[in-house]
Amino acid sequence: MSPQYPGPKTQAMLPRGLPLFRNGLRYEAAASKAREKGYQAPAQIIVDRAAGDFLWDIDGKRYIDLQNGWATNPLGNAHPEIIEAVHEAHKRYGFHYDHPLRYELAEKLASIMPGQALPRFNFEVSGTEAAEAAVHLALCYTKRRYIIAFSAAFHGEGLGTKLISGYSGDNNRYLEAWTGGVIRAPFPFSDNIPAGMSEEQYADYCLWFLDNHIPDSVAPRDSIAGILIEPGLAEGGNWIPQQSFMQGIRKLCNKNDWLMIADEVLTGMGRTGKMWAVDHYDVVPDILVVGKNLSGGIEPCAGIAARDEILGDNPQSSSGSTFAGTPAGCAAGLKTLELYERDNLVEKAASLGAIANKRIKEWERYSIVSQARGNGLLLGVSFKNPNIDEDNWFMARAVRSRMLANGVWAISDKEETIRMYPALNMAPEVLNEALDVMEEAIAYVDRHGHTEGNYPAWPTGVAGF
Numbered sequence: 001m002s003p004q005y006p007g008p009k010t011q012a013m014l015p016r017g018l019p020l021f022r023n024g025l026r027y028e029a030a031a032s033k034a035r036e037k038g039y040q041a042p043a044q045i046i047v048d049r050a051a052g053d054f055l056w057d058i059d060g061k062r063y064i065d066l067q068n069g070w071a072t073n074p075l076g077n078a079h080p081e082i083i084e085a086v087h088e089a090h091k092r093y094g095f096h097y098d099h100p101l102r103y104e105l106a107e108k109l110a111s112i113m114p115g116q117a118l119p120r121f122n123f124e125v126s127g128t129e130a131a132e133a134a135v136h137l138a139l140c141y142t143k144r145r146y147i148i149a150f151s152a153a154f155h156g157e158g159l160g161t162k163l164i165s166g167y168s169g170d171n172n173r174y175l176e177a178w179t180g181g182v183i184r185a186p187f188p189f190s191d192n193i194p195a196g197m198s199e200e201q202y203a204d205y206c207l208w209f210l211d212n213h214i215p216d217s218v219a220p221r222d223s224i225a226g227i228l229i230e231p232g233l234a235e236g237g238n239w240i241p242q243q244s245f246m247q248g249i250r251k252l253c254n255k256n257d258w259l260m261i262a263d264e265v266l267t268g269m270g271r272t273g274k275m276w277a278v279d280h281y282d283v284v285p286d287i288l289v290v291g292k293n294l295s296g297g298i299e300p301c302a303g304i305a306a307r308d309e310i311l312g313d314n315p316q317s318s319s320g321s322t323f324a325g326t327p328a329g330c331a332a333g334l335k336t337l338e339l340y341e342r343d344n345l346v347e348k349a350a351s352l353g354a355i356a357n358k359r360i361k362e363w364e365r366y367s368i369v370s371q372a373r374g375n376g377l378l379l380g381v382s383f384k385n386p387n388i389d390e391d392n393w394f395m396a397r398a399v400r401s402r403m404l405a406n407g408v409w410a411i412s413d414k415e416e417t418i419r420m421y422p423a424l425n426m427a428p429e430v431l432n433e434a435l436d437v438m439e440e441a442i443a444y445v446d447r448h449g450h451t452e453g454n455y456p457a458w459p460t461g462v463a464g465f
């Protein structure tokens with residue numbers, strides 16, 4: 001029997017974060033505001049150990065892991081073969097910039113890029129750096145000034161990526177004056193379609209906006225370097241773009257001589273049941289950004305892949321950093337890709353995704369579920385308050401809290417969606433168990449509401465992020 005949650009060690013440790021971490025005061029303010037309204041504070045756990053599909057908190061309580069190291073553990077937690085490969089690389093090389101593994105991994109990546117059309121690669125440390133590198137490359141290659149990015153998109157927390165991301169106005173406070181080169185365009189969210197429009201009409205409108213509104217009234221067509229898009233808007237809520245939208249973007253880029261940049265940091269490497277999310281749309285981007293899964297969940301590794309001429313000789317363009325493409329990071333990437341092939345990981349993700357998508361779609365019958373959507377194992381369930389049109393995200397929080405109490409960890413980060421990122425090789429019975437727990441939590445909150453005191457009291461405290 002799993003211990004109760006939050007256990008005494010968790011209760012004691014979380015408050016230690018309040019004076020330590022940057023989010024401490026913010027967390028406390030959010031928690032007390034929630035309590036004033038009779039809602040729950042955000043629930044957190046502190047991980048003691050992790051293995052495969054599971055992790056344990058410091059009180060020894062076990063959770064099925066749908067958080068997945070924020071979607072970075074394609075083969076589950078702490079995969080021993082990847083750890084071994086990383087360990088060997090550490091022992092052999094320590095850290096040096098040039099080593100054979102960077103050549104091997106770049107060659108391997110070139111062979112699996114969409115359409116095998118992106119042969120050049122530049123290593124970066126994180127997804128953030130890689131997204132920034134992609135934008136910089138596009139500007140330098142085209143010698144143009146503007147990049148189009150989307151509402152609710154997330155590309156990272158660096159200065160450049162903050163400017164490009166559109167997922168929260170607040171995120172750009174005090175940076176307003178710096179965003180001069182970023183043009184924000186509407187993304188055709190499937191649950192927020194303007195009255196009277198079909199989903200396809202909405203997608204068409206968003207394409208029209210790109211091809212007409214922007215060049216007519218924001219920036220000249222030939223001053224725009226390209227369009228940066230997540231082919232599955234991940235942090236923004238796991239939104240899945242329509243077929244016509246993604247294909248329309250490729251066509252617009254061709255027509256206008258704009259580069260199409262796919263940020264596949266989260267959607268890439270099998271997350272959606274294909275190696276790249278763009279493969280669902282039969283489009284090949286000009287630049288592709290990769291991170292997260294490439295690390296095998298063990299050692300950071302990220303980068304950009306691009307068409308030969310784009311990432312060829314360009315005196316203005318540069319990116320990368322000291323620790324980009326470390327021996328250990330490349331070893332992790334190489335071993336991870338070897339295991340993808342050996343274990344048919346992308347096919348596994350597709351069949352697990354089919355199970356999950358069928359089940360979550362059925363949850364739209366609950367009055368608190370506004371929409372369930374997914375592409376492979378990029379899964380999101382959005383919530384609404386059926387009684388009042390506000391604070392929908394407390395519904396999501398209440399469901400997630402009950403899931404945690406019952407041993408399933410998923411993401412809901414002050415948002416009205418619960419996002420799930422199972423490992424691509426999660427055992428089907430474990431995934432089904434996690435979905436059983438989630439459905440029970442939804443049914444519970446649907447019946448009892450989200451303010452009822454039937455959830456575990458959450459201690460005031462903050463984990464270190």
Ligand SMILES: Cc1ncc(COP(=O)(O)O)c(C=O)c1O
Binds near residue numbers: 127230235267292
């Ligand atoms: C689409 C996308 N791009 C970039 C990033 C930033 O990656 P990292 O956190 O590794 O810097 C993220 C992180 O969630 C992401 O989802």
